[in-house]
Amino acid sequence: MTAPGAEKVVIVGAGPAGIRAAERLVQAGVRPVVIDEGIKAGGQIYRRPPPGFVRSPEQLYGSEARKAVELHTVFDRMAAAGQIDYHPQSSVLTIADDFLQALTPAGRKDFTCDRLILATGAMDRLAPIPGWQAPGVYGLGAAQIALKAQGVALGSRIVLAGSGPLLTLVATQLLKAGAKIAAILDTSSIRNQAAGLPGMLTRPSLVLRGLLMRAKLGRLYHAGVTLDRIETDERGPVGLCWRDACGRAHVTECDMVGLGWHLRAETQLAGLAGCTFDYDESWSQWLPRTDRMGRAAGGLYLAGDTLRILGADGAELAGRLAATACLADMGLASPDATSDLRRLGRYERFARAMARAFPWPGEMVRAVPDDTVVCRCEGVTAGQLRESVIYGGGEANRVKSLVRIGMGRCQGRYCQLAGAELIADTACIRVRDAGRLREQAPARPLPIGLWVRDT
């Protein structure tokens, strides 16, 4: 039995949640291991450019500059003072009980831990549209990362399509930076968005900021569209075919398409660590089961968007709460969480309203033609998937075995939800009953030579 305070805590992820979790542990005298994939801490939303870039925090993070700088400062100070055992550019590949294996710049590294806090964030939630496998089609998040961390636009004539707060935000940021945007196509109708509005008023300043941004997009923005297909040639997209809210067909010329429907929790490691998942109807995805503090199971805690898609502010709170729970479970003094929990509740009401305003395009996915690629990794089509359901049954892991949906390099991160939608539609069952793909280690591809040589 480990003495109180001598337990080893590992945090995976150094975005807003991971940073606040580390801070709280350090304040209590614990020295956590922090493993993060980034070159510098900050996560995706507060991602920092490599050395040598000169734009100011205000240019990079806009209204969130103060929060970004504060988080970066808190983290860098802990790292410099040796208060955390920090491993940047390192990917956790597998988790089993108290054992983690990671790929670091120096090669393979093994960690043991008594307690584990996963703050692995989220990624773009993608839906397939015909042609989306072409080079030059990216996630909306990718367009934002390219601008923030590299100062570039991913194309010279851009169409952004999908739904969610990121659609308006990325469009605004790209336009401000001088990129050429041909259209911003939102699959959510004005009616949907209005239905979410009352709930979103729990955070009025955010709503106001969003509405102002949206107003500035002017005639580039279209709500309630249906995306038919991306026309492509050898080089990539040449146009996006869509129908407006009145059903009129349009083709918008472009050489880059950014797609995204809000976010999908990055839960690969949570699954490997043994979390239980529930299908959440409002977020239209499987999310890990925890208590209000983020406790999943013995010694396992989750924080941030990997648990609940609340965005950066909610992630900071969730990080503090997970660390507080961890401290309490170690028998150490932990601060009172009442006010953080109250704020978390408010953020959650806001986020659920947001999910309602910018829903997953289930109907569009169910209607994709048979020759649409669903799995970008291996080019598996909707037709192959539907056929496998007819002869093999409507269960996601069976479909994966039969036609490799979810077995490619991304491990189902980008096809799981669309796959489940199509399975459910073909088998006439609910999406939640199509089942959730089981994770398999390694969570990232690895050079096999590193493992062969080491053992």
Add this chain to the structure above:
Amino acid sequence: MTSELQPAALGGRIVRLAEKGRPQVRFRLDGADCQALAGDTVLTAVLISASAVRQSEFGREKRAGFCLMGACQDCWLWQEDGGRLRACSTLIADGMQLRTVPPETWP
């Protein structure tokens, strides 16, 4: 095997909007000399002069990255020595020798 992605022939897909004053870095892509800026990821560096990083193994289309955050694994490309690297999370370095197709010595 020759590459159809010769940088000079096709031109790139990325447009620089800011941060243009960084020092230059030289690398080779499919044997051709290319230039990038210090701090560019390999993905940025390649897509400034080429339209893709490799051919898809499973389809007719080429690949040019997708998520830029290490989740999709779409942007792996070859190095001259046969190793592969993830272009979105690796910074370009002087003298890198990159390939959009496997090296000729590859079995």
